[in-house]
Amino acid sequence: MTETTQLRVMDFDCPTCASTVERAIRSAEGVADVEVHYTTGRIEVTYDERVTGPAAFEQTIENQGYTPQTA
Amino acid sequence: MHTFTDFVPTDRLPDEWLRVGRRHRKAAVTAASGLLYAGGWSVGHVSGLETVSAGVLVLAAVVGGYDIAKQGYYELRSRTLGIKTLVTLAAVGAVVIGEYWEAAAVVFLFSLGSYLEGRTMRKTRTALQELLELTPDTALVRRDGAVVEVPAREVEEGEVVVVKPGAEIPVDGVVVDGESAVNQAPITGESAPVHKTDGDEVYAATVNQEGALEVRTTGAGSDTTLQRIVRRVEAAQETKSPTESLVDRFATYYTPAVVVLAVGAFAVTRDAMLGLTLLVIGCPGALVIGPPVSVVSAVGNAARNGVLVKGGEHLETAGAIDLVAFDKTGTLTKGETTVTGVEGFGTDADEVLRLAAVAEKKSEHHLGDAIVTAARDRRERPDGARTSDVVTDGGTATVEPATGGSRPVPDPDEFDVVAGKGVVARLGGREIVVGNRALLDDREVAVPGPVATHVRERETRGETAVHVALDGEIVGVVALRDELREAAPGVVAALHEAGVRTVMLTGDNERTARAVAEEVGIDDYRAGLLPADKQAAIEAFREDHTVAMVGDGINDAPSLAAADVGIAMGAAGTDTAIETADVALMADDLERIPYAIGLSRATRWNVAENVAVAVLTVAFLLAGVLGSVVHLAGGMLVHEGSVLLVILNGMRLLRY
Numbered sequence: 001m002t003e004t005t006q007l008r009v010m011d012f013d014c015p016t017c018a019s020t021v022e023r024a025i026r027s028a029e030g031v032a033d034v035e036v037h038y039t040t041g042r043i044e045v046t047y048d049e050r051v052t053g054p055a056a057f058e059q060t061i062e063n064q065g066y067t068p069q070t071a
Numbered sequence: 072m073h074t075f076t077d078f079v080p081t082d083r084l085p086d087e088w089l090r091v092g093r094r095h096r097k098a099a100v101t102a103a104s105g106l107l108y109a110g111g112w113s114v115g116h117v118s119g120l121e122t123v124s125a126g127v128l129v130l131a132a133v134v135g136g137y138d139i140a141k142q143g144y145y146e147l148r149s150r151t152l153g154i155k156t157l158v159t160l161a162a163v164g165a166v167v168i169g170e171y172w173e174a175a176a177v178v179f180l181f182s183l184g185s186y187l188e189g190r191t192m193r194k195t196r197t198a199l200q201e202l203l204e205l206t207p208d209t210a211l212v213r214r215d216g217a218v219v220e221v222p223a224r225e226v227e228e229g230e231v232v233v234v235k236p237g238a239e240i241p242v243d244g245v246v247v248d249g250e251s252a253v254n255q256a257p258i259t260g261e262s263a264p265v266h267k268t269d270g271d272e273v274y275a276a277t278v279n280q281e282g283a284l285e286v287r288t289t290g291a292g293s294d295t296t297l298q299r300i301v302r303r304v305e306a307a308q309e310t311k312s313p314t315e316s317l318v319d320r321f322a323t324y325y326t327p328a329v330v331v332l333a334v335g336a337f338a339v340t341r342d343a344m345l346g347l348t349l350l351v352i353g354c355p356g357a358l359v360i361g362p363p364v365s366v367v368s369a370v371g372n373a374a375r376n377g378v379l380v381k382g383g384e385h386l387e388t389a390g391a392i393d394l395v396a397f398d399k400t401g402t403l404t405k406g407e408t409t410v411t412g413v414e415g416f417g418t419d420a421d422e423v424l425r426l427a428a429v430a431e432k433k434s435e436h437h438l439g440d441a442i443v444t445a446a447r448d449r450r451e452r453p454d455g456a457r458t459s460d461v462v463t464d465g466g467t468a469t470v471e472p473a474t475g476g477s478r479p480v481p482d483p484d485e486f487d488v489v490a491g492k493g494v495v496a497r498l499g500g501r502e503i504v505v506g507n508r509a510l511l512d513d514r515e516v517a518v519p520g521p522v523a524t525h526v527r528e529r530e531t532r533g534e535t536a537v538h539v540a541l542d543g544e545i546v547g548v549v550a551l552r553d554e555l556r557e558a559a560p561g562v563v564a565a566l567h568e569a570g571v572r573t574v575m576l577t578g579d580n581e582r583t584a585r586a587v588a589e590e591v592g593i594d595d596y597r598a599g600l601l602p603a604d605k606q607a608a609i610e611a612f613r614e615d616h617t618v619a620m621v622g623d624g625i626n627d628a629p630s631l632a633a634a635d636v637g638i639a640m641g642a643a644g645t646d647t648a649i650e651t652a653d654v655a656l657m658a659d660d661l662e663r664i665p666y667a668i669g670l671s672r673a674t675r676w677n678v679a680e681n682v683a684v685a686v687l688t689v690a691f692l693l694a695g696v697l698g699s700v701v702h703l704a705g706g707m708l709v710h711e712g713s714v715l716l717v718i719l720n721g722m723r724l725l726r727y
Binding site: 008010011012013014015016017019020023024027038039040041042063064065 | 195356
């Protein structure tokens with residue numbers, strides 16, 4: 001089933017960093033759509049809940065050196 | 072805001088500690104790298120122990136550079152040539168050619184710069200979240216005869232919430248019991264509390280200042296006015312303004328150009344450091360960060376002042392406004408029309424009012440409502456006590472004392488609205504016509520001299536005079552007035568001060584319009600307009616002005632859409648108004664208009680300053696590097712400095 005979740009990263013330090021995170025989440029299996037906004041730090045992911053979930057997205061974000069928050 | 076111990080079960084604590092560690096990792100890494108850098112540099116300078124110094128400096132570069140290199144790796148994996156990849160390349164290159172000091176310095180400076188950039192951006196990003204935190208987490212709800220405390224988002228629609236004096240209201244709803252003053256600043260930006268009693272709407276996150284209130288819930292959790300506003304503001308912050316899009320387009324050409332330049336410089340000079348330095352300092356950091364930071368800060372500031380700007384685009388356009396058109400009714404005036412006088416001509420004034428009320432009873436026009444209300448009030452108080460003062464300046468009959476007024480107002484047998492002119496009704500075989508001169512002319516009713524004189528007098532006072540005719544003969548005139556908002560003249564003056572022309576658009580007749588225009592001090596007015604005419608007037612103004620139209624957002628939707636910037640007033644709670652406008656004023660507060668225009672102008676300037684800083688810095692650095700005056704570390708210092716400068720400059724708009 002398709003689900004949508006929202007995360008926040010308050011410590012992006014450059015617009016490219018946001019696009020890098022966006023591409024990384026998008027390339028993961030089960031992710032249908034993702035938007036990462038540098039200006040607000042808001043991340044919206046549409047995904048297949050049978051394949052992946054928010055914990056995986058948080059892991060991706062942390063791997064890249066940013067702090068995810070749920071919101 | 073919770074501290075993490077509030078809600079984290081103890082078995083998850085180590086995990087949380089890890090998170091806290093990560094959160095401060097950047098600061099720790101930057102500090103460590105900085106200390107090592109300073110240490111290595113001093114060892115080299117003071118003791119001359121070159122090898123030790125080099126070792127410490129390389130360590131500084133590794134400590135500070137590990138995370139950067141990791142992020143650079145992710146950049147490469149997502150096929151981006153980002154600044155982190157370039158900084159890593161530059162640092163490694165510097166170590167390879169033995170420039171340890173440069174390597175440590177560039178890593179430390181970049182690390183410090185991005186730490187500060189992340190921190191300052193967090194401030195702009197959390198500006199809105201602070202608004203949301205004003206909503207209390209729990210609510211006192213009446214359930215099964217008892218008052219229980221439940222999480223605010225779990226309150227169901229229709230449930231009654233008890234709000235104690237001094238407490239924040241947890242949900243959107245309608246007051247069903249109690250009376251109080253509520254501070255609505257989080258929604259409307261108005262600091263003066265608003266009186267609330269039975270039937271009034273209240274919003275989540277506003278503060279109940281005086282008495283206890285009982286509120287029937289209409290929305291809770293994410294379905295509150297504040298939440299909707301914040302979502303819209305965020306959406307606005309995420310859309311790109313024209314300048315941002317332009318800068319982004321520019322960057323897509325600029326970045327490859329820098330790469331070509333760096334490779335070219337390397338090919339010609341065989342100097343690897345020169346090539347790497349060009350790559351690092353050529354990054355358009357300040358250029359791509361500057362405009363969005365300005366816009367985000369300004370949109371956030373506006374939101375906290377009760378002004379919802381629906382996108383950076385509108386902010387940029389609003390900064391160019393040089394003409395503001397106001398709808399009269401409900402915008403410059405309070406929109407509360409009251410009867411100010413009834414004059415009978417050969418008929419008792421109370422009878423005139425009663426006849427007018429019969430004809431208007433089924434009308435939904437605001438003038439009609441005022442007439443029906445006045446007739447009802449007079450009937451309820453036949454002793455002559457009036458809700459409005461009746462001043463007559465001599466006619467054939469005056470209103471006092473009210474004798475015939477106690478008869479009820481019956482429904483008309485027939486009723487027709489003549490758009491823009493008035494109404495025609497029938498009662499017991501008699502025809503009542505209530506309307507303006509045009510309607511009387513249509514119906515071939517003669518207007519005697521004294522009636523015309525009286526109407527003119529009323530109109531030159533800014534009142535609207537309606538004729539009442541019975542079976543083809545004029546029996547009286549009802550005068551009505553919609554009071555000006557107290558703030559209107561000051562706002563018009565403030566706009567003039569800012570070099571903005573003002574125009575009033577109204578359906579009223581020429582004389583009434585002129586009187587009101589003079590009272591407000593407005594530059595120009597257009598009278599006798601139907602809604603479609605207002606739209607045409609706006610389009611005409613747009614030929615040589617950047618035009619803002621101010622209206623209520625519902626009746627004025629077409630003219631708001633026709634303007635460069637449509638500004639809707641009193642939009643809290645009316646989603647239609649927010650939908651149709653480019654800028655929505657949550658409160659019925661005209662004074663937000665000069666503020667919004669001022670903020671937009673400041674934003675345009677701010678964006679221009681940021682673009683100028685970015686372009687000049689890069690031009691200066693490129694020239695400096697090519698002329699061998701600027702080296703890697705110095706270039707990085709100036710580059711990071713320029714990025715911080717544009718962020719801090721943009722953030723000034725948070726405090727406009």
